[in-house]
Amino acid sequence: MFHGCTCLSDGLAFVDIETTGGPAQRASITEIAVVEVDDSGVRQWSTLVQPQMRIPEHIERLTGISNAMVANAPRFEAIADELFDRLDGRIFVAHNARFDHGHIKAAFRRMGVTLRPRVLCTVKLSRRLFPQERRHSLDHLIARHRLEVLSRHRALGDALALWQFWQRLHDHFPAGQIEAVARELIGRPALPPYLDPAEVDALPDAPGVYLFYGENDIPLYIGKSTRLRSRVLSHFSADHESDRELSLSQQVRRIDHVRTAGEFGALLEEARLIKRLQPILNRQLRRNRELCAWRFEQDLAGDAGLSLVQASEIDFRAPGRLYGFFRNRRDAQQRLRSLCAEHALCPPLLGLEKHTPGRCFTHQLKRCHGACLGLESYEKHVARMETALASLRIEAWPYAGPIGLREGEVLHVVQDWGYYGTVNSPAEVPALIAQGRAAFDFDIYKLLVRGVKRLPVVVPAEIIEKG
Template sequence: MTVTLHGPWVPPGGLAFIDLETTGGPAQRESITEIGIVEVDGNEVREWSSLVRPGMRISPHVARLTGIDDAMLADAPPFEALAGEVFDRLQGRLLVAHNARFDHGHLRAALRRAGMDFRPRVLCTLKLSRLLFPEERLHGLDVLVERHGLQSPGRHRALGDARLLWQFWQRLHERMAPGTIRDAVRELAGRSTLPPHLDQAALDDMPDAPGVYLFYGENELPLYVGKSLRLRERVMSHFSADHRDDRELSLSQQVRRIDWICAEGEIGALLEEAQLVKRLQPTHNRQLRRNRELCAWRLSGDTDAGTGTGTGPRIELVHAGDLAFGRQDRLYGLFRSRREATERLRALAAEHALCPALLGLEKLPPGRRCFARQLGRCRGACCGDEPRQAHGLRLLEALRGLEVQAWPHEGPVALREGATLHVLDGWRYLGAARDEEQAAALLRSGRPAFDLDIHRILRKAMERLGPPIPLDACAGGSAGARATGGAGGARRRTPAAVPGRQPRASVTPPSTTTVSPTTKSPAREAR
């Protein structure tokens, strides 16, 4: 049926409002039972629908919900017989669906089985409603019908639901300026576009769960490592921004494969990210680089300056390789280089009128005034105008906010995050374990070097993950215990460049990708 109208904005190429009904089975099997499409081209609207004979039986629950049962589909054509017409109707259009990931995933998988590569731009009306009506809590299709006064004969049938989406589109244009809707479409439709070297359907296996993702380029070159509490959403955001950000554009042009590792939560993801960046040295990561000169300021001598008759504390720069960071007191600041440490101390000297000569920042013969004293920026501890003890007190006050907390436990501990035990010793991260036996194996494997980024994450973990579990009793565990070396615990996809772990899933070119979209449940909010 074709109708001529004058109405809402239609993007170049036209719109295709689509809904699928399925058996409730997975997309990788022949589970589509009905297709409904409303095509909008300029001033013309066309409708098309067909029942589809699936490759499996319909569950009783789905039959009750949709009214479609096995008997109705006995004489319906298989999807392969309809694939060409479906492809022609949708090609070049903006595909609009409610909970679009489900419909797009099932449709793309079915067309692939028919030998057709389908890569549309996709707009999800559930996300569109959330974006345009942020004050509302629910955005399921039944809610939209009631909220916007949509007419819903044939609800839970493919063409009836596709018509509802077209009505919703028209209602939006009655209430909002076309520019507002265009901006929202531009923002949301871009989230479904992957670079040409990647297969969009391959992302269907990637969960919106905590974890780490890894971008690889030509010849398995590590390009970028990132972390997120919602993996899939974060990965897609890289590619929706590539037309605005030169760095994202460069990254999207180079990426050839995406791996991911699931974590139990934020701490596991942070730890995994920090470890992988240092191990793989991805070309696009600007932070979390290897710390080759990690250092701190150490006070020695009379640190009780002002309470006795001593000369006050002495300050010296010490490096991570020279002492057990995390197990010593009187350390201040953790710096990535000597230059960074010196600049920070020089700034403190200027702020607190400390003597650069006594801090080792300026060479000066005994009894002579430093240059800062001549400018009135030092109180004269270098030449006897200020007692050394008073200078020492002001130095302690200046360093107060930089004090490095010593390891607060007698031995190693574990922090529980979900089913994972993060094993720590002296502010060093030994790895993740599932039980005390694995924790014991990690303790026997030795302690890694002190790492500034890991230290900061572990400080946060101590605050968030509850009371630490002492592990002294685990040190003598079974010699046959097996430990997991990473931070994420179970359910991980591990990059090939990191040995010793089990692969789970990856985003690769179409010839090597298995597609497994999530099955749409009629009970979910999206329906």
Template sequence: MLPAYVLLDLETTGATAVSDRITEIGLVRYENGIEVKRWQTLVNPEMHITPFIQRITGIDDEMVKDAPLFKDVAHELLEHLHGAVLCAHNVRFDHGFLKSEFKRLGITLRQKVLCTVKLSRLLYPEHKSHGLDAIIARHAIHCSARHRAMGDVEVMEAFLDVAAREHGMVKLEATAAELLKSQSLPLGLDAQLLDDLPEQPGVYLFYGENALPLYVGKSTNIRSRVLSHFNSDHSRARGMRITQEIKHVEWIETAGEFGALLLEARLIKERQPIHNRQLRRERQLCAWQLSPDPAAQPLLNLADLNETQPDALGELFGTYRSKRQAIAALRQIAEAHQLCPQALGLEPGAGACFSQQLKRCKGVCCGKEAPALHYLRLKQALISHQLKSWPYPGKLGIQEHGQDKSVIHVFEHWCYLGSVSDEAGLESLRETRLQFSFDLDTYKLLQKQISKSKLKLLQL
């Protein structure tokens, strides 16, 4: 399939490479299509194996208590991997655990990888599931020890044999080469980037020749998202243009997706990357303000959101980038609800308006409808456009937990004040005086987060 590759499987104490450890390693090394090494070993994880993991793998504390530590087998494992492509089913899992184990020893693992899940998807696109159990059932593969390292490696061996028979070795090799090629980076980018990209939530920044970013993006998995920019076929010219211009990549990890969304919105507004079309700074947002008097002329006036006080947000309707956009939106509302454009201030004049003559207005302009009733209908028509007043007596904290960090995002009157990870920082934000500046993106993100209620809300 490849000049040199290693089929590998690990058993572990859990699913998180940062905190869990390896309990078993199994591998087979091939060179020029010939098996040259078969190696397996239990590993003492130096931690308790939970009953749940024991039931899945059959490996318990007693079995590994006298097994070598990872540091004792690390050198031999590196020899088996040297110069070969690491192949595994869901290779990011196994590769992630190996990188973490070697990192604890001060070693940076640099290894080309190939995922046999992706290989199966390319070779058998007609099937939905490509896990090992699905492959065993699909190809009637015998497995002597499922969820044991060497047993699962033997399943991968059998799958490759079946794929070679059914598709031919030429197609198998071409498909494997295609997967390896998809991991390549554009010229000018350091290949070490492939090893350093974290599989954590956060924000990434693409740079060209200068200090201004070309593009800012966010993801729950920075590595996956960044590499997807280089793996695509660039059917859109914009994607091709961004990729060709990238010379440097930076990233900032966050505790979770909400923190990534907040950071992305802030960085785009601060740095104005040329390829970000959304989340740009809204310099002149305006909204409609309804008069408290049903007989007022006009009933609505445009208010500049940059000059609005936080307590007045609940009296405003809609958010618009320009006066023209606001007027167009109000005309649509008037037509949909038979409201008087003259009373709303959309048209000048006195007496019956033109819409009333066309029976598109119920006649508040000429005494056929009571002003109070027209006002009530207007309020009902606007209610879905109404901005929300701040529903808390003071500041709000939203707590977000990640794999190895926990932060509290602090807000007041829909304004984002910052994120902190300790009590001292939280106390500082508690004392911060609000300088209100309405930001539509933060407003929408926070409203959505509060309604979802998946994160812990703290009234500060």
């Protein structure tokens, strides 16, 4: 029986797919089923689909669909026309609909076909109609509503379970109530199924940092924006175009945010939180404990040399010039060797090779100018070395002590390229500095170098005294 709602008068298509577990951006669908329901009745359709990748063993065990079963199955292109006709104009109903809709929409897009159905997610529908229940997975719905499933984790069996669930709803609620909830869910922005819409509604359209959390409150992703709410919604409106966005929408359970005074504060807070929380989907701004740099020093006798120093040990106000940064000692040495080759510098004089008086293998190969043999003046060699290293020059700290970078009504407190925190007035700076030296961080250093040139610098007398 078709329980008619005016907003659903064109009919429903209960959809389920099985996949290899691969990304939506590749041909990974192994089975599709559609149960069409409208005034003319109920029609079932399903087909295996040949993916363009192997099915992993654990997926075979879960679904019962083997590589042998799909070896001679049609590819998606062969069944696309029939599938489009079954979906066209109907409400696309699926459990955790972003997954099924995302894969099917991506498959059509690879063919140059646009599919834009209205989508109704039964996870969201269950959450709205049964708010007292904590769990809304398909297994929980099957047990809670005593649904009869012919074959779990097969596309047709799961699609028929959703059709049964729809019918059960009409045993619990009047059609008008179901219609009202369906209208709202179809008309709302497509939020992830397990995310409370109230958390998105609470986001301000203002600068700050947003944090996505998954099961067991595991940090998934941290981002920043000058318009938090709009940026968060953009993640979910484009999930079918990016495997990362699709994965994020499937995993997110909670959103948190931190307001900042502006874009610069958001950049600093994002970098700080990523280093502290290490969210699994952030691939940049990771901690690097082996970060190092080359220090060039020259003594009173004129002797000069390069030494490798750890970033955590650098005094940015001490004499000497710094070049870097490098992820580790090996990267630093490889880069210096490359510069030697490009600029015909002498590796022994740079400490990269043992210096044997009167001999230079690099000069024998005509790859250096022979400074270690006296064929080039030491001063000229040093000058060429400094030219070669110029693009790697690290900014020295240009102030006598701590400063505040003014952004709106707040001050971002900085000293020796370390970020201490943000305060509301200069009077709060000494207490913040007194808590101890801020650890050096390369990503924050790059932000601060730009920030010092772009934002007003505040150097109150009390800060200088404390510095």
